[in-house]
Amino acid sequence: MKKAILIxxxxxxxxxxxxxxxxxxxxxxxxxxxxxxxxxxxxxxxFAPHPAVVNLSKYYMDSLLWRKPGxxxxxxxLASSWKWVDDKTMEFDLKKGVLFHNGEEFNADDVxxxxxxxxxxxxxxxxPMRVNWIEAVIKIDPYRVRIVCKKPHPIAPNQLLxxxxxxxxxxxxxxxxxFQVKPVGTGPYKVESFSPGGKLVLVKxxxxxKDSPKGQPKIGTIVYKPLxxxxxxxxxxxxxxxxxxxxxxxxxAEQLKKMPNVIVETRQTxxxxxxxxxxxxRTGENPFQNKKVREAVxxxxxxxxxxxxxxxxxxxxxxxxxPAQFGCFTDVFQYEYDPAMSKKLLAEAGYPDGFEVSLEVIxxxxxxxxxxxxxxxxxxxIKARLTWLAPQTYIKxxxxxxxxxxxxxxxxGGIMDVDLTNQIFFTGGxxxxxxxxxxxxxxxxxxxxxxxxxxxEYYKSFFRNLSEEAYxxxxxxxxxxxxxxxxxxxxxxxxxxxxxxxxxxx
Amino acid sequence: xPTYILKRVSxxxxxxxxxxxxxxxxxxxxxxxxxxxxGEGASAEEVTQLRRQLGLDRSLLVRYLAxxxxxxxxxxxxxxxxxxxxxxxxxxxxxxxxxxxxxxxxIALGLSLPLGVFAAVRPNSWIDRVCLSIAVxxxxxxxxFLALLLIIxxxxxxxxxxxxxxxxxxxFIMPAAALASMSVPPLMRLTRNGMLEALESDYIxxxxxxxxxxxxxxxxxxxxxxxxxxxxxxxVQLGFMLSGSIIIExxxxxxxxxxxxxxxxTRNDFPVVQCIVLMVSIFYIFLTLIADLLNAFLDPRIRxx
Numbered sequence: 164m165k166k167a168i169l170i171x172x173x174x175x176x177x178x179x180x181x182x183x184x185x186x187x188x189x190x191x192x193x194x195x196x197x198x199x200x201x202x203x204x205x206x207x208x209x210f211a212p213h214p215a216v217v218n219l220s221k222y223y224m225d226s227l228l229w230r231k232p233g234x235x236x237x238x239x240x241l242a243s244s245w246k247w248v249d250d251k252t253m254e255f256d257l258k259k260g261v262l263f264h265n266g267e268e269f270n271a272d273d274v275x276x277x278x279x280x281x282x283x284x285x286x287x288x289x290x291p292m293r294v295n296w297i298e299a300v301i302k303i304d305p306y307r308v309r310i311v312c313k314k315p316h317p318i319a320p321n322q323l324l325x326x327x328x329x330x331x332x333x334x335x336x337x338x339x340x341x342f343q344v345k346p347v348g349t350g351p352y353k354v355e356s357f358s359p360g361g362k363l364v365l366v367k368x369x370x371x372x373k374d375s376p377k378g379q380p381k382i383g384t385i386v387y388k389p390l391x392x393x394x395x396x397x398x399x400x401x402x403x404x405x406x407x408x409x410x411x412x413x414x415x416a417e418q419l420k421k422m423p424n425v426i427v428e429t430r431q432t433x434x435x436x437x438x439x440x441x442x443x444x445r446t447g448e449n450p451f452q453n454k455k456v457r458e459a460v461x462x463x464x465x466x467x468x469x470x471x472x473x474x475x476x477x478x479x480x481x482x483x484x485x486p487a488q489f490g491c492f493t494d495v496f497q498y499e500y501d502p503a504m505s506k507k508l509l510a511e512a513g514y515p516d517g518f519e520v521s522l523e524v525i526x527x528x529x530x531x532x533x534x535x536x537x538x539x540x541x542x543x544x545i546k547a548r549l550t551w552l553a554p555q556t557y558i559k560x561x562x563x564x565x566x567x568x569x570x571x572x573x574x575x576g577g578i579m580d581v582d583l584t585n586q587i588f589f590t591g592g593x594x595x596x597x598x599x600x601x602x603x604x605x606x607x608x609x610x611x612x613x614x615x616x617x618x619x620e621y622y623k624s625f626f627r628n629l630s631e632e633a634y635x636x637x638x639x640x641x642x643x644x645x646x647x648x649x650x651x652x653x654x655x656x657x658x659x660x661x662x663x664x665x666x667x668x669x
Numbered sequence: 670x671p672t673y674i675l676k677r678v679s680x681x682x683x684x685x686x687x688x689x690x691x692x693x694x695x696x697x698x699x700x701x702x703x704x705x706x707x708g709e710g711a712s713a714e715e716v717t718q719l720r721r722q723l724g725l726d727r728s729l730l731v732r733y734l735a736x737x738x739x740x741x742x743x744x745x746x747x748x749x750x751x752x753x754x755x756x757x758x759x760x761x762x763x764x765x766x767x768x769x770x771x772x773x774x775x776i777a778l779g780l781s782l783p784l785g786v787f788a789a790v791r792p793n794s795w796i797d798r799v800c801l802s803i804a805v806x807x808x809x810x811x812x813x814f815l816a817l818l819l820i821i822x823x824x825x826x827x828x829x830x831x832x833x834x835x836x837x838x839x840x841f842i843m844p845a846a847a848l849a850s851m852s853v854p855p856l857m858r859l860t861r862n863g864m865l866e867a868l869e870s871d872y873i874x875x876x877x878x879x880x881x882x883x884x885x886x887x888x889x890x891x892x893x894x895x896x897x898x899x900x901x902x903x904x905v906q907l908g909f910m911l912s913g914s915i916i917i918e919x920x921x922x923x924x925x926x927x928x929x930x931x932x933x934x935t936r937n938d939f940p941v942v943q944c945i946v947l948m949v950s951i952f953y954i955f956l957t958l959i960a961d962l963l964n965a966f967l968d969p970r971i972r973x974x
Contacts, residue, residue, distance in 0.1 A: 202924065202932070204751040204758075211751070287722050287752070291715050340752070359753070359761065360924040362834075390833055391919040391928065398820050398832050555937065558704050562713075593713065 189403060190650045190668045193383035197663065198396045198405045202360045202389040205343035208325060209281060209288040217325065217577065218660035219387055222365055223264070224327035224348035227255050227274065228320055229376050232657035232665070235489055235579050237320050238376040241269065241328055241349065250315040250613050251298075257306040261372045263330040264353045271302040276331035278310065286339065292576075293325060315611045317618060318580045325577065351380040351664040363387040381667035397646075400425060406648040409660070412528075413475045416644035428645045429476030433658045434574045435485045436529065438464075438536075438636035439588075443598035445564030450520070455512035457633035461498035462505040463539050466638060473531045476642035482626045483584075483637050487658060490581035490609070490622040495630035505543045517544020523569040524549065525557045533570055536638075562593035572641065577659075581622060582610045589629075597634040677961070681954040688950040692943055693733050702749055702937045723749055736943065746940035748933075755944050758929065765835050766925035769917070770910035772841050773848035778903065781853045782896075785860025786887060789868060789895075800861070804854035813916045816847035820920070833922035844921040848914055852906040856899055863895030870894075897964050904960035905953075912949040 201215035208220045229240035239245055242255040261269040280286055282294040296319060299311040312319050333347050344357055349372070352365035365385040373379070388405065390396045397415060399405035403424065411419065411427075420427045440451035440460065450456045466479035484491035509517060522540075524533055533549065540547045547568065552560070560566040576583045585606045588594050595603075602625060609621035629635070645655060652667045703720035720726050724735075739746055745755040780803075788800035823843060824832040834840050867873060868891055876886045915927040926945060933941035 202928075204748075204753065284718065291718070295715075343751075358924075359751075359758075360929075388833070388922070389924075390922045392922070394817055395820065395833050395920055395922055398825050401825055402828065402832065404832065555702070555704050562704070 189406065189648060193668075194386060195382050195384070195407065195648075195651065195663060195666070196386045196388055196405045197407045198388045198390045198399060199409070200389070200391050200393070200396075202391065203357070203363055203387070204359050206346045206354065206357060206363065207339070207343040208327065209293075210339070210343060211289070214659060215387070215389075219363065219365075220327060220346075220348075221350070221662070222352040222385065222664050223346060223350040223354050224329075225350050225375070225377075226324055226327050227257075228323050230321075230324055230579065231376070232654055232662050235487070237324070240376055241274075245320075247613050248309065250611075251312045253310045253312075253319065254303070255308050255310070257308065258372065258374065259306055261349050262370060263333070263349050264347045264368060265330065265333055267330040267332055267347075269328070269330075269349055270305045271308045272305075273328050273331045274308045275300045275302050276334070277329045278326060280329070280334070281326060293322060296322065315613060317610060317613045317615075318578055318582045321578050321580050351375070351377055352385060355384075361389070377662070378665050380664050382663065385663055400646055400648075403648070406651060407645070407661075407663075408647070409643055409645045411644040411646050413644060416646065419646050424649055425646050426649045428647075428655055429642050430645060430655060431476070431478065431485075431487070431640045431658065432643050433485055433487065433577060433579070434572060434641040435480055436526075436532075436570065436572050436638040436641055437480065437483060438638065439561075439566070439569050439571055439596055440634065440636070441564075441567040441596045442632070442634050443596055445596060445598075446567040449567050450512070450514060450518050451567060453512045454633060455508040456514065458498065459505040459508035459512070459543065460540070460545065461633050461636050462501045462508070463543050463545065464536055464636060464638065465500040465539055467500070469532055469535050470639060473535060474639060474642060476644070477639040478642075480637035480639055483629055483635050484581045484626070485575060485640055488575065488579050488581050489615070490618060492619070492623045492626040494623075495626050497630075498633070498636075502539070502543050509544060514544070517546060519546045519548065520568045521550045522547040523552055523557055523560060523566055525552055525554050526570070526572040527551070529570070529572065532639075536570070564593070564596075566596075570638075582606075582618075585625065586610055588635075589625075597632070599628075599632065599634065601628060602632075602634075674958075674962075677958050681951075681958065684954055685947060685950055689737075689943070689947050690733070692946045693736065694729065696937075696939045696942055697729055697732065702939065736940075745944045748938050748941050750933075750936055750938050755940050758941060759926065759944060759948065762925050762929050765923050766911060766918075766927065768835070768838075768841055769844055769848060769914070769923060769925060770907060772845035773852070773910045774903065774907050776845050776849040777852035777856055777906065780849070781856035782860055782892075782899075784853075785857045786864055786892065788857070788861045789864030790887065792865060797861075800857060804857050807850045807854040810850065812847050812851050812914075813920060815850050816844070816917060816920045819843045819847060835923050840921075840923075844917050844923060847920075848910055848917050852903075852910075855902060856906070859899050859902055860892075860895060863898060864891055867891040867895045893967055897967055900963050900967070901960050904956040908949075908953040908956045911952050911956075 199215045201213045203211070203216060205211045206216065206220065208216050225241050227240060227242040227245070228237045230237055241258055241261065243258045245253060245255045248254045255274070257269070257271060257274065263269060278297060278300040281288055282297045284291070288294060296312050296316045297310060298313045301309045301311065303309060310319070327348060329342065330347055334342050337345065344359060346354060351368050351371045353368050355364045355366045357363045363386070367380045367383050371379060390399065393411070396405065396408045397411070397419065400408055401422065416427050416429070419425060438460070440457055441449055442451050442457060444452045470477040470479055481493035481497060482491065482495050486493060509515065522537065537547045537549060561569065573584065589597060589599070589602045589606045591598065591603055605621050605625040605628070609618045609625065612618060647653065650669050652669045653661050653663070654665065655661050703716050703723060703725055724732065736746060743756070747753065748755055748758060751758070784800045784803065788797040791797055820832050820843065823829045830843050831840050873886060873891055876890050912926065915931045917923070918925045918928040929941065930945045933945065
């Protein structure tokens with residue numbers, strides 16, 4: 164009896180070990196497995212603007228335009244060519260012979276339908292500002308459309324990148340809910356299976372149109388696996404069950420460099436970090452209304468030391484913009500680390516012993532950096548009280564003019580142009596703590612012309628003035644660490660996620 | 670017995686109603702969801718528009734009554750974030766949480782009952798010491814740490830079990846073991862103490878004197894009496910497991926109720942949080958009722974009272 168039980172236990176253990184049927188990632192199976200913390204509840208970026216969905220949707224959907232990775236160059240994708248007809252109207256010639264995954268033929272009706280559907284308030288897309296710049300979408304002929312903006316909107320082509328074209332017949336049949344779990348696009352990959360909250364499996368679209376700027380897909384299957392816990396992601400990449408992860412903390416990335424089967428890279432993202440001060444006095448009378456105090460704060464932070472010791476791969480910012488963005492002008496006055504100058508300015512401003520202020524933050528991943536910033540401030544007498552807030556409270560305080568001093572981790576809306584950020588922070592809205600009429604005017608005129616050279620001139624003046632007035636403290640471009648299978652032939656020179664639809668195996 | 674059941678069910682409904690009102694009020698006064706959903710940079714008009722779309726511009730009472738009305742019609746509302754039906758979201762994840770919770774409970778009882786009996790049969794022996802050491806270890810080690818150790822040892826080094834997901838029953842072995850580690854110590858101690866008390870009773874001496882086998886004495890007579898407090902504690906432990914262990918589900922990437930609750934709380938998805946809290950309270954109420962009925966079955970004296 165005892166022998167029988169022992170044999171049964173051994174057999175069970177063997178069956179457990181041998182019966183694992185999970186598909187391993189890698190070249191052998193022509194399958195790439197990507198992992199991220201985000202659980203996908205929907206595959207429609209209109210309802211879930213998380214980085215995971217924003218990036219993955221480019222695999223199964225296409226837009227009129229496409230940005231070449233590593234550059235700001237916009238290439239026609241579903242369009243064959245495009246131009247500005249006037250400063251509010253763009254005209255697109257469309258490619259012929261492009262098929263959606265379900266066999267529907269792409270044409271102007273799909274473009275008109277998609278964009279009109281998105282901008283209809285009744286459809287409740289999240290983040291309406293992605294589409295509320297569109298006045299009208301007009302079909303000229305079966306393969307030509309015009310998109311009219313409500314006013315001159317130079318970043319309109321950039322915003323079109325995130326507006327994917329949906330098949331009219333299919334979308335109007337299944338509706339928004341159906342499309343969210345089974346989207347159909349023209350992209351280089353098709354959705355094979357999707358379990359909301361679980362895995363997404365994409366397979367190569369063998370009929371992808373040959374003249375797409377995205378190129379032809381090489382890898383047979385791409386699997387997205389949500390793994391909320393970073394340690395689990397690391398364990399999976401160690402076993403080879405996952406091929407790519409990102410946002411790995413620097414200390415753990417260093418450890419992973421010792422593994423022979425992975426590559427660890429540190430790259431910049433589009434996100435940048437800065438400090439915002441209430442120069443306009445919206446929170447009431449406060450020291451930041453004095454320019455000397457704002458300059459003092461700028462001189463106080465040792466950005467290079469923080470980058471070198473706490474944020475490997477980060478670069479100090481020279482101006483209030485990410486250098487990758489159009490319009491970012493960095494030849495402006497630089498506030499080099501100089502605590503002695505800071506104390507001098509504070510004394511001249513009437514604060515020889517410094518002052519107390521609450522510093523509002525939400526980014527827990529920046530905790531060591533924020534502590535270093537507070538140390539620097541304390542060293543010159545600015546006693547910053549660290550106040551961690553929930554995101555909604557933080558945003559509410561800022562919008563309602565209750566935030567005197569804060570650290571901002573800004574994603575720029577994913578737009579490779581400074582216009583969106585400047586419009587939000589410098590045109591008199593809830594986020595404007597400078598209320599500087601000159602900066603507001605420069606932002607508005609730069610955002611009202613489509614002439615890139617004129618815009619550059621306006622932004623030159625804008626960033627110079629902003630730096631001189633020291634309304635903000637530009638800190639760093641936020642880096643991230645990627646860890647991936649060394650058999651992948653992958654271009655990693657872009658911001659955020661690599662374009663796996665262009666990747667192959669070495 | 671029918672009167673007893675009716676009384677318990679009525680009380681249960683009252684508790685559930687109280688929980689729902691308290692949860693609803695606390696959730697809705699905690700913050701402005703429209704601000705988060707509209708995104709940074711949205712204008713005040715866009716926030717107002719979104720607030721109107723989501724019905725957040727109505728009074729608390731109106732919103733609660735609308736929710737209650739929907740509940741009686743089987744409509745638990747729509748997620749503010751995904752716009753998905755809340756019932757669908759929960760039902761999709763319930764099987765994972767039920768599988769994890771029940772398998773955790775099976776492992777916990779499967780270990781704690783035999784260990785508790787062995788420890789009681791040989792008090793202060795090396796068996797007893799080993800069992801108590803297991804109890805101390807289980808209580809001392811945080812279950813998330815144990816989970817990571819299991820992943821490193823069985824998942825990475827030995828490759829005996831998959832690290833994440835819920836595709837097969839094998840995927841649940843490590844998470845269930847990690848979850849059970851919290852329950853084994855108290856259940857084992859309670860079993861041991863109950864058995865020690867039972868084994869000193871007169872009826873056990875009588876049973877042995879009658880010539881019954883030791884197995885029959887232990888499991889048919891002694892354990893039946895010793896296990897009554899274990900049943901009550903098991904109900905509470907199972908309720909905890911079924912309400913979803915956020916940490917275990919996050920570490921093993923199990924798409925269950927616990928993780929859904931955590932995500933919904935962090936993004937203020939009120940309708941989902943409201944329903945999960947209600948569901949968890951109903952679990953506890955139901956399990957407590959089952960435990961009481963089971964104890965009444967095990968001990969006729971309880972029925973009489």
